[in-house]
Structures are given as structure tokens and as C-alpha cells.
Amino acid sequence: MSIKNIRDVAREAGVSIATVSRVVNKQTSVKKYNKDKVELAIKKLKFRPNVSAQRMASKRNNNTIGLIIPRYTNIFHSFYALQLLQGVGVAVERMKMDLLVHITNGDTFLNISSVEGVIFADIVGNEEQVDYVIEAGLPCVIMNYYTKDLPVSCTAIDNFNASMDAVNYLIKLGHSKIATITGDFKTQVAIDRLNGYLIALEKHKIEKKKDYIKYGDFERESARDLTKELIRMKMPPTAIFAASDEMAVEAIRVCLENGVSVPGDISIIGFDDNPLALNYSPIPLTTIRQPLHKMAVMATKILNDVIQKKIRANKRIILPTELVERGSCRALD
Amino acid sequence: MSIKNIRDVAREAGVSIATVSRVVNKQTSVKKYNKDKVELAIKKLKFRPNVSAQRMASKRNNNTIGLIIPRYTNIFHSFYALQLLQGVGVAVERMKMDLLVHITNGDTFLNISSVEGVIFADIVGNEEQVDYVIEAGLPCVIMNYYTKDLPVSCTAIDNFNASMDAVNYLIKLGHSKIATITGDFKTQVAIDRLNGYLIALEKHKIEKKKDYIKYGDFERESARDLTKELIRMKMPPTAIFAASDEMAVEAIRVCLENGVSVPGDISIIGFDDNPLALNYSPIPLTTIRQPLHKMAVMATKILNDVIQKKIRANKRIILPTELVERGSCRALD
DNA sequence: TTGAAAGCGCTAACAA
DNA sequence: TTGTTAGCGCTTTCAA
Numbered sequence: 001m002s003i004k005n006i007r008d009v010a011r012e013a014g015v016s017i018a019t020v021s022r023v024v025n026k027q028t029s030v031k032k033y034n035k036d037k038v039e040l041a042i043k044k045l046k047f048r049p050n051v052s053a054q055r056m057a058s059k060r061n062n063n064t065i066g067l068i069i070p071r072y073t074n075i076f077h078s079f080y081a082l083q084l085l086q087g088v089g090v091a092v093e094r095m096k097m098d099l100l101v102h103i104t105n106g107d108t109f110l111n112i113s114s115v116e117g118v119i120f121a122d123i124v125g126n127e128e129q130v131d132y133v134i135e136a137g138l139p140c141v142i143m144n145y146y147t148k149d150l151p152v153s154c155t156a157i158d159n160f161n162a163s164m165d166a167v168n169y170l171i172k173l174g175h176s177k178i179a180t181i182t183g184d185f186k187t188q189v190a191i192d193r194l195n196g197y198l199i200a201l202e203k204h205k206i207e208k209k210k211d212y213i214k215y216g217d218f219e220r221e222s223a224r225d226l227t228k229e230l231i232r233m234k235m236p237p238t239a240i241f242a243a244s245d246e247m248a249v250e251a252i253r254v255c256l257e258n259g260v261s262v263p264g265d266i267s268i269i270g271f272d273d274n275p276l277a278l279n280y281s282p283i284p285l286t287t288i289r290q291p292l293h294k295m296a297v298m299a300t301k302i303l304n305d306v307i308q309k310k311i312r313a314n315k316r317i318i319l320p321t322e323l324v325e326r327g328s329c330r331a332l333d
Numbered sequence: 334m335s336i337k338n339i340r341d342v343a344r345e346a347g348v349s350i351a352t353v354s355r356v357v358n359k360q361t362s363v364k365k366y367n368k369d370k371v372e373l374a375i376k377k378l379k380f381r382p383n384v385s386a387q388r389m390a391s392k393r394n395n396n397t398i399g400l401i402i403p404r405y406t407n408i409f410h411s412f413y414a415l416q417l418l419q420g421v422g423v424a425v426e427r428m429k430m431d432l433l434v435h436i437t438n439g440d441t442f443l444n445i446s447s448v449e450g451v452i453f454a455d456i457v458g459n460e461e462q463v464d465y466v467i468e469a470g471l472p473c474v475i476m477n478y479y480t481k482d483l484p485v486s487c488t489a490i491d492n493f494n495a496s497m498d499a500v501n502y503l504i505k506l507g508h509s510k511i512a513t514i515t516g517d518f519k520t521q522v523a524i525d526r527l528n529g530y531l532i533a534l535e536k537h538k539i540e541k542k543k544d545y546i547k548y549g550d551f552e553r554e555s556a557r558d559l560t561k562e563l564i565r566m567k568m569p570p571t572a573i574f575a576a577s578d579e580m581a582v583e584a585i586r587v588c589l590e591n592g593v594s595v596p597g598d599i600s601i602i603g604f605d606d607n608p609l610a611l612n613y614s615p616i617p618l619t620t621i622r623q624p625l626h627k628m629a630v631m632a633t634k635i636l637n638d639v640i641q642k643k644i645r646a647n648k649r650i651i652l653p654t655e656l657v658e659r660g661s662c663r664a665l666d
Numbered sequence: 667t668t669g670a671a672a673g674c675g676c677t678a679a680c681a682a
Numbered sequence: 683t684t685g686t687t688a689g690c691g692c693t694t695t696c697a698a
Contacts, residue, residue, distance in 0.1 A: 003445075003469050005691055016669045021693060029667055046465060051444040052385035053691035056674045060693095064433070064444070071426060082419055089418070093404060093436045098444060100397070101422065101432040111384040111395065111431060112336075113675090114447060132379060136336050279612040338675055349685045354677060362683055386675035389690045393677095446691090 004045040012041035024049055055114060064098040065303060066115035070124040071105040078218070079246075079274040080292065084121045084143055087296020095304055104129070112136060117303045119143060121296075124186050139306035139313060141299045144292075145188055146316065153306065153315040155299045157290045159189050162321040163196025163241070164203075166269050166288050169323055170239045171204050174332030175267060179212035179230050179237035181223055181247050190218070193243045193271065212237055216247055220277075223247035227254040231266070238266060238332065245270035245277035245287055252283055252328060267329035284326035291319050337378040345374035357382055388447060397431040398636060399448035403457040404438040411551070412579075412607040413625065417454045417476055420629020428637055437462070445469060450636045452476060454629075457519050472639035472646060474632045477625075478521055479649065486639065486648040488632045490623045492522050495654040496529025496574070497536075499602050499621050502656055503572045504537050507665030508600060512545035512563050512570035514556055514580050523551070526576045526604065545570055549580055553610075556580035560587040564599070571599060571665060578603035578610035578620055585616055585661060600662035617659035624652050 006024075010017040015034050022030050023038040030038075041047070055061055067088050069081055085101070092099045102110040106125040109132070110118065117139035123130050133140045134151060146156040170178050180197045183190030194213070201208050211233060214226035223242065227250065230237055242248035248270030255262045262268055262283055270277070273289035298317060305311045339357075343350040348367050355363050356371040363371075374380070384395050400421050402414055418434070425432045435443040439458040442465070443451065450472035456463050466473045467484060479489040503511050513530045516523030527546070534541050544566060547559035556575065560583065563570055575581035581603030588595050595601055595616055603610070606622035631650060638644045 007691080017692080018669055018671095018694080019667090022668090025693080031667065034668085046468065048442055048445060048465070050389070050446040050691050052388045052446050053674090054693075055385040056383070056389060056676090057691075057693040059674070082415060085418065085422070086415055089434065089436070092434075096441065099434040101425075101434060103422070103426045108429065109381055111397070112381060113383040113385050132381070135379065275612045276608050279608045340675080350676080351678085351685055351687095352683090355684090358677080364683065367684085383675050386690090387677075389692090390675075390677040392690070 003050075004047045005050065006047070008045055009038065009041045009047045012045055013037040052114075061114060061116040063096070064100055064115050065092065065300070065307075066100045066102060066110045066112070066118040067121065068110055068118060068126055068129060069101065069103045069121045070126060071103045079272060079276055080144075080218075081121060083292035084296040087293040088119060088300050090293075091297045091300030091304075095300070097304075112138065117141070117307045119296075119299050119303055120145070122187060122189070139303055141303045141306075143295055143299045146318065148316070151314060153299075153302050153313055153317075155295045155302065155317045155319065157295065157319050157321050159192035160196045160199075162271070162288050162290065163193040163243075164200040165196075165321070165323055166241050166271065167197050167200035168204075170241065170267060170269060170329065171200065171206070173239075173267065173329060175237075175239040176204075176206050177212070177235065177237040178206070178239045178241060179214065180241045181214045181216045181226050181243060181251065183243040184217040185215070187218075190243060197241055216243065218244040218247065220246045220250045223250035224254055227251040228258070231255060231258055231260050236266070239329065240266060240268045242268065242270050245272040245274040245281075245285060248285055248287065248328070249277045249281040252281060252285070256282055263328050263330035269329055273324055281328075283328050286326045286329045287324055289322045289324050291321070295319055336383075337380045338383065339380070341378055342371065342374045342380045345378055346370040385447075394447060394449040395431075396429070397433050397448050398425065398633070398640075399433045399435060399443045399445070399451040400454065401443055401451060401459055401462060402434065402436045402454045403459055404436045412605060412609055413477075413551075414454060416625035417629040420626040421452060421633050423626075424630045424633030424637075428633070430637075445471065450474070450640045452629075452632050452636055453478070455520060455522070472636055474636045474639075476628055476632045479651065481649070484647060486632075486635050486646055486650075488628045488635065488650045488652065490628065490652050490654050492525035493529045493532075495604070495621050495623065496526040496576075497533040498529075498654070498656055499574050499604065500530050500533035501537075503574065503600060503602060503662065504533065504539070506572075506600065506662060508570075508572040509537075509539050510545070510568065510570040511539070511572045511574060512547065513574045514547045514549045514559050514576060514584065516576040517550040518548070520551075523576060530574055549576065551577040551579065553579045553583045556583035557587055560584040561591070564588060564591055564593050569599070572662065573599060573601045575601065575603050578605040578607040578614075578618060581618055581620065581661070582610045582614045585614060585618070589615055596661050596663035602662055606657055614661075616661050619659045619662045620657055622655045622657050624654070628652055 006017045006020050009020045118133045120142045122144045140152045142154040182194050216222035252262050270285050270287035273287050302315050339350045339353050342353045451466045453475045455477045473485045475487040515527050549555035585595050603618050603620035606620050635648050
């Protein structure tokens with residue numbers, strides 16, 4: 001009925017708890033006779049070791065890694081978090097490990113004592129926690145954030161260059177009046193993408209107009225008014241680079257609602273290659289595909305390797321992005 | 334540098350470990366003077382309580398619930414698992430709890446000693462684990478599985494009636510040669526959906542043809558050959574009810590590839606309203622929308638209520654589905 | 667090959 | 683209001 005402990009098993013099997021422990025931990029120095037008795041007792045009593053106790057006594061952690069996801073609004077509704085979670089999930093499944101998911105803005109701490117390593121999905125708001133994990137000497141991988149300043153591994157994409165690619169593409173199509181709708185500046189990602197936009201313009205000696213930079217937050221809602229502002233300008237842009245597909249799709253919507261043709265009047269390019277957004281797009285969206293899933297799988301593998309001491313902690317990986325042409329951008333005549 | 338324990342804090346603050354414990358647990362009976370000293374020491378040493386030890390000593394579990402996901406091929410790639418995970422994630426986030434995810438086919442057990450309650454995403458292959466959780470007296474909710482035989486809560490949709498709706502819809506459109514591609518029979522869901530199909534035909538006195546029932550496994554790949562078999566029959570069906578959108582989309586593909594028009598020659602209806610599948614569908618797919626996300630959120634809330642002792646354990650909820658007409662079915666002349 | 671016993675870091679009586 | 687101390691369930695010496 002109730003949960004049995006190692007003492008119950010020892011009593012049932014007629015051996016000491018030490019022997020039970022040895023059987024549970026598959027140590028060899030147990031006579032077959034006793035081993036059988038213990039295994040029988042374990043089965044009969046449906047005994048499962050208390051993992052907390054195992055952890056405490058052994059100072060080992062049992063096959064669990066932690067995933068820390070920043071808690072900003074709707075994070076769990078975002079394609080981003082879900083893809084990373086999925087990737088980590090897939091990898092963890094393969095490694096037959098458990099996954100402890102902690103979603104926080106930094107005010108609560110992951111139960112560090114129950115994991116063998118930690119993965120951060122970005123570090124927004126969780127910088128303190130990153131420090132703590134590092135100080136504790138726990139293996140640690142940060143996803144979607146590139147840093148050389150911290151003694152950790154990271155897997156990321158080159159948001160800066162990917163954005164340059166997007167804007168260069170628009171420029172190659174003949175555009176020079178190019179606006180951007182940015183992501184949430186709490187994230188490094190948003191900053192990098194804006195910088196990519198700026199530098200691309202600079203390299204082509206295209207004037208940067210303040211009014212062409214609209215500050216969004218990655219989410220659909222934020223793009224609505226910003227797009228309206230853009231199309232109502234006396235000198236509206238002929239192209240928009242949105243820092244997320246969600247925003248790009250909303251931008252398309254707003255354009256169409258207001259009689260602005262896409263890509264006839266305005267070309268729009270997104271970022272993410274987010275199928276959930278694409279599905280709701282009135283027009284096939286040209287965008288930058290980023291390998292979030294792969295990023296997460298790699299992060300998990302690296303973490304595992306570090307835990308297994310197969311590699312040192314500081315592995316930094318940049319994954320390539322890809323421009324996917326679909327139909328929301330056109331060449332100017 | 335290394336992880337500090339309660340004794341280190343006590344020494345640093347010049348009090349006993351009991352006092353530190355009291356401060357950590359926000360008990361009142363600590364003089365402000367000592368409390369301040371302890372809090373300072375905690376900050377200075379970056380002390381975080383060892384949760385395993387807390388659990389052991391207090392017999393409480395700390396704010397963590399377990400989610401057990403069946404490990405069948407590609408489960409983590411399925412829309413189903415991801416939606417449920419997302420729903421649970423959203424709810425857990427709101428409750429500021431941690432989530433321990435365990436993916437298993439029954440051969441490994443969730444670290445039961447570190448959670449306050451358990452949610453099962455279906456119980457395929459994990460029946461033994463369900464029993465164990467129940468015996469251990471842990472609060473437990475099963476998603477996507479309806480049972481009255483177990484003393485647990487569950488949240489599910491009525492797959493049987495939803496399938497009847499789908500087939501009735503086809504019948505209303507004038508179809509009588511209706512085939513089905515089923516899901517994986519390891520799941521109750523697949524069985525219920527087939528039964529809905531069968532009973533709908535029966536009620537309308539439409540002959541059930543064995544050859545019209547094709548046994549798939551929910552996944553895209555499985556629908557390919559089965560659809561070919563259907564369209565190559567001397568008497569091919571005029572409509573197909575697929576037990577998942579993934580399969581429905583693949584069925585559409587196969588039809589088009591073989592010169593069979595959809596919905597001209599064959600109407601196809603899916604199940605799930607899975608945006609990832611819909612996005613890749615050559616034709617807007619008519620389907621049954623099921624509230625997976627909501628199901629997961631509710632399951633988590635129920636679990637929390639049971640843990641908080643706000644309600645008894647046996648709450649059973651059936652959520653409604655909805656037929657979404659899009660364009661892959663047509664009325665026969 | 668076994669068992670006794672000392673912890674692991676913490677909580678919760680109980681005593682002071 | 684504090685400190686002392688006995689466990690929580692387990693692992694791991696150390697002896698036998």
C-alpha cells in the first residue's frame with residue numbers, strides 16, 4: 001500500500017540493507033542466492049529507491065538534467081521555446097534521462113541539487129542563475145546565446161549575419177527603403193538582428209532612417225501598430241525585415257487590410273521559419289530558417305559529454321541559417 | 334567556490350543550523366537580529382538549500398510535478414506530445430512549479446520521490462507505472478484517456494463521438510463509400526476513432542467493407558501505401574476519414590500524385606487540426622479540432638487542486654471537439 | 667561475501 | 683526565541 005523503503009526489502013529478504021543496496025546498484029559482490037531473494041522482495045514489495053536519498057548519500061545525481069527557460073510573457077506559447085524544448089526532449093529521450101524543466105525570470109532557482117547539468121534556453125533574466133550554476137561547478141550549456149566571457153558551452157546561430165543575409169537579399173532585389181520591426185531587446189537575439197540590419201545598410205551605403213526602425217517584441221500583437229505606422233509614412237518603405245515570422249505575418253495582414261499589396265507594394269521578410277506562423281500567412285512568407293531543434297539537440301549532447309567527462313566545458317557552436325524564398329518579396333523594377 | 338550547506342551558513346552567521354532552517358523556511362520565531370545575520374550569510378555564501386535533503390527530512394516534495402510521456406517512436410516529434418507538453422508547461426509556469434519530464438515505454442520509472450503528483454500523457458505502455466503511482470498514494474491525472482476503472486482523474490476528448498461527427502459529416506455530403514485509415518492500436522484513441530467510424534456507418538445502415546479499413550499508426554509514412562491501396566481498388570472509396578492530420582495530408586498527397594482529385598474524386602477528412610500538418614497540405618484540410626492544449630492545462634490544474642487537497646482525486650472531464658470545414662471534402666452530386 | 671554504522675543536508679520535535 | 687538531536691532512506695567505508 002504505502003511506499004516501501006530499503007529496510008522493508010531487507011527484512012522481507014532476510015538480509016541487511018547494505019546487501020539490498022548492492023543489488024539495487026548492480027554490484028557484483030552478492031551471492032546469487034541472496035541476490036535472488038532480494039530481487040524477489042523488491043518485486044513483491046514494489047520497491048523503488050528514493051532518489052532523493054540516493055542523491056544525498058551518493059553525492060551523485062541520478063540521470064536528470066535541468067532546462068531553464070526564461071519566463072517572459074507567453075514564452076511557452078512561443079515557437080522558440082517549444083522548439084528548444086522539443087529538441088532537448090528528443091535528445092534526453094535518446095539518452096534515457098529525465099528532464100527537469102524550470103521556467104523562471106530569475107526569482108526562483110532550479111533545484112540544482114537534483115540535476116547533473118543545466119541547459120539554459122537563452123539567459124535573459126537568469127544571469128545570476130548562470131553564475132550560480134558555474135560556481136557550483138555544474139556542467140552548463142547555454143542555447144541561443146553566444147559568449148566567450150563565461151566558462152560555459154553554448155550553441156547559437158549567428159543572428160547578426162543571418163539578418164545581414166536577409167537585408168542583403170532585399171537590397172539585391174533593388175530595395176533601399178527598408179524598414180525593420182525588431183524583437184524584444186531583453187534578448188541578445190533581438191539586438192544582433194537589429195545590428196545585422198544596420199550594418200547591411202551601412203555596407204551598401206544606404207541611409208539609415210530612424211523612422212524605419214520600429215521596436216517590437218517578437219510577438220504578433222506588437223507588429224500591428226508598428227506596421228500601420230510604416231505604411232502611413234509619407235515615404236513608406238518598400239521592404240520590411242521583421243525579426244520574427246509572427247510579426248512578419250501580422251505585417252502582411254495589416255498591409256493587405258489597408259490595401260497595400262504584398263509583395264507588390266511592400267516586400268516582407270521574416271525570421272524563424274515558424275510553421276505555426278506560416279500556416280496562417282495570407283501569402284507564402286520568405287524568411288530565414290534557423291535550426292532551433294538542432295541547436296537544442298546539440299546542446300543536450302554537449303551537456304551529456306561534459307557530464308560524462310568526454311569533453312571540456314567550453315564548446316561553442318554556431319549553426320548555419322538559411323534563407324527560404326517563398327513569395328513575400330519581389331524585385332523592384 | 335563549492336556548494337555551501339546549512340552548516341556553513343550557521344557558522345558564518347554564528348547561529349545554529351536550526352535557526353538557519355527557520356529563516357530558510359520563513360518561520361516567524363527568529364529574532365530580526367539573527368534573521369538578518371542569517372540572510373546576509375546566505376547571500377554571502379550563495380547558499381541554496383539542497384532540495385533532496387529538504388525532501389527527505391520534511392517528507393514534503395518541493396513544488397515539482399511529474400509528466401510521464403509514453404516513449405513510442407517519434408513521440409517527441411508528434412504534435413500530440415508537444416501540445417500536451419506545452420499545455421502542462423503553461424500551467425506549471427503559472428503555478429510557479431517545476432516540471433519533471435520522463436519519457437518511457439514502461440522500462441524506467443519516474444523519480445517518484447521528487448514529485449508531488451504525476452500527469453500521464455496517455456498510459457500506453459505505462460500501465461504498471463500508473464498502478465505504482467496510485468498505490469503510492471500520489472495524486473495522479475491521466476490525459477487523453479478516459480477510465481472509470483482507476484481511482485484517478487482524467488481529462489480526455491470523446492474520440493468516439495468526434496469520429497462519428499466526422500463520418501456523419503461525410504455521409505451528410507452524400508458519401509457512402511467511406512474508408513478509414515486508423516491510428517496505432519496501442520492507443521485507446523485509435524480504437525475509439527475506429528469505433529466511431531464503424532458505428533456511424535452502422536447507424537446509417539451503410540455496409541462496412543473490410544477493405545475500406547486500413548490500419549495505420551497516426552504517422553505520415555503509414556498513410557502512403559494504405560492510400561495507394563485504397564485508390565487502386567476496383568471500387569475505390571469516395572471519402573477517407575484519417576485518424577490524424579498527418580495521415581490525411583499524406584493521403585491527399587498520394588491522391589494528387591496519382592491523378593486522383595481532392596476533393597473532386599475523393600473527399601478527405603483528418604483529425605487533430607494540427608497546424609504543422611496543415612501547413613504542408615496541398616489543399617486546405619477539413620478536420621476535427623481537439624483541444625489538446627486545454628486538456629493539458631486542465632489536467633495540470635486538477636492535479637494541483639488534488640495536491641492542495643481542494644478536491645478529491647476522481648475528477649473526469651471530457652472536452653468538446655469541433656469540426657473545421659476547410660475544403661478537402663465535397664458534397665456528392 | 668556480508669553487515670554494522672557513519673554520514674549525506676536537512677527538518678522538526680523537544681528542551682532550554 | 684534558540685539550540686540539540688533524532689531521524690528521513692540511502693551509500694559506502696570498514697570489519698568481520
